[in-house]
């Protein structure tokens with residue numbers, strides 16, 4: 001018996017995905033929504049809090065603070081509560097009501113930013129608010145997923161290790177990952193390259209994100225992309241970057257549900273779309289193994305990705321973006 005569900009982070013299942021349109025591409029998806037609060041972010045939340053407590057970086061009187069509009073906020077609120085720690089989550093107007101509800105019910109305090117930043121998003125103002133509070137109070141620990149090396153270490157020591165162990169014949173050829181804070185790809189890429197120096201690490205990002213040098217534009221799907229370049233990415237070992245649109249993401253999410261019966265969240269669709277796009281112009285004559293990460297489940301996206309009216313609006317927006325950002 002488990003003492004607490006939150007001790008069950010990691011060791012998520014891997015499923016094989018075959019597609020007639022990519023006969024030689026053997027895709028293996030790591031289903032990260034099997035983590036206790038429903039996403040890959042349980043790994044970072046659990047690891048960072050435990051390491052910080054064990055190393056005396058924080059203690060029972062510390063208040064954890066982080067900017068997140070989604071999965072990380074949910075994961076941190078649960079793991080902070082488990083450890084008897086207070087947590088302040090700085091969210092914004094775009095945070096999904098279900099995420100806000102979950103963060104609150106896990107006992108976190110919420111600060112909601114309503115003023116957009118110069119990019120039309122809220123990230124800069126969420127971080128500005130945290131910096132103001134850090135200046136005023138001495139009891140805060142800012143997790144800072146974009147710059148905290150513990151974020152990357154969390155994935156080096158767990159997800160990266162699992163991918164190496166679970167790849168067919170423990171031989172990793174490709175790994176495709178969505179990028180937001182950069183923690184997942186930094187940690188996983190270092191671990192995978194250590195054990196498989198010839199493995200190719202492909203970052204998947206979304207048009208409108210600035211992570212790999214694109215121009216900032218309004219984005220609607222949370223969990224992938226960013227309006228700032230995360231410093232944690234400096235440690236990442238990335239071979240190639242593939243950009244996808246939000247509309248391609250939506251189509252892929254629906255294809256995964258229809259053909260594979262897996263109900264995935266946005267970034268999983270982006271990653272799958274990225275794999276198809278990447279190999280479209282490459283001749284692959286013998287089977288290759290492609291590992292990828294499905295970071296969260298579809299439930300939190302029923303009003304967006306799985307809502308026809310919303311998708312129509314995104315289709316128009318994506319078409320415009322393709323031409324503007326070319």
Ligand SMILES: Cc1ncc(COP(=O)(O)O)c(C=O)c1O
Nearest residue numbers: 071180181182183184223267295
């Ligand atoms: C759904 C989803 N996919 C992918 C990611 C990207 O992970 P990272 O922030 O480690 O780059 C996140 C991060 O929040 C996420 O929520």
